[in-house]
Amino acid sequence: MSSTPALSTTSYAVLSLLALRPWSTYELTRQMDRSVGRMWPRAQSKLYEEPKKLVAHGLAEATAESTGRRARTVYAITDAGREALARWHREPGAGPVLEFEQLLKITFAEHGTTDDALATLTAARAWARAQNEENLAAARAYEADAGPFPERAAQTMLVGRFLTDYYRLVAEWADWATGVVADWPPDPGRAVAVPEEMRETARRADW
Template structure:
């Protein structure tokens, strides 16, 4: 087996292959359907990674024919399964989020109100598509058509998370657009006063006594990923 260091993408593919054998095309399709929300990777990266896993002896391949067309089907090897089980014994990296719409909101003072509104409208449109997708996947499993129907007990928990998250984003965008609509009628001082009212209503506990300095980012967010992102 190769001494090549595995990445989180390596483990994502080993995880998929531990469930059942897949062709390269099926692996890329399943990754696009399910992993894109938690570990988005280009299709070309999936093809490249599975070949490297095969070279490392962590997956096995065989040729199959669909009619006259040949395809390569991959399955996890004993070494790959052992590697995957070792990975499960390690702590996961903390939650991270790439959210360009939020980045643009952070720098809203250098943009026009219309530019900020347009960015958030795009966030809402994209988010609604993801909610619709969640509904389709939910129905797929309710109809007994899921690709991994025998593991619906796991898939249901993941779908619950994603739909809950997307619904949270949708509600936040709606509130934020409503707030931004008032900006053109308020001075910066008035906007800041209104912002403090909003903060006071944010549902999170605050320290019993004022903190002596700027809060430090939680240790979990400062912890380096155990494995390269890949």
């Protein structure tokens, strides 16, 4: 049995970046955070292990370089890596998994106060606005032909539209929910659902 760790979706995300150009581990982690982190966030400690895993599988190669007195390792994709990446793309992949702590808090809001719930919703909207500022800057850069990897603008546009709509969804939901929660009594456990809003939720689900 091989002791080499199995490839994961994160492995293929890193391999995809290596398909663009060679990177050092430091550059890879920065690029992962900048480009992929919004849809596939991973701890930096995990990302530092991925290039080594790809080398162990023969999908990438490592080259030692020196910059002044500092040594660094640069990783590049191999032909086998490009073949593995092509095989990965032949599978449709899994759908999204939602991880949203603020939504979890709202789900069980009766264990706090209405003020707590309102503060959580305010934070959710602030998160959406902050995320979209970076998203908007990237969109305007590509619109002005100044985005990184302009040859990939067609792919980036698709992802950008999804992220734009997602951040907007969170912000609009937070605004709506704030209006609803503002009418709750101080104890959320005594809140009563508004029939009109229940009907509207069912109508929206029937798409």
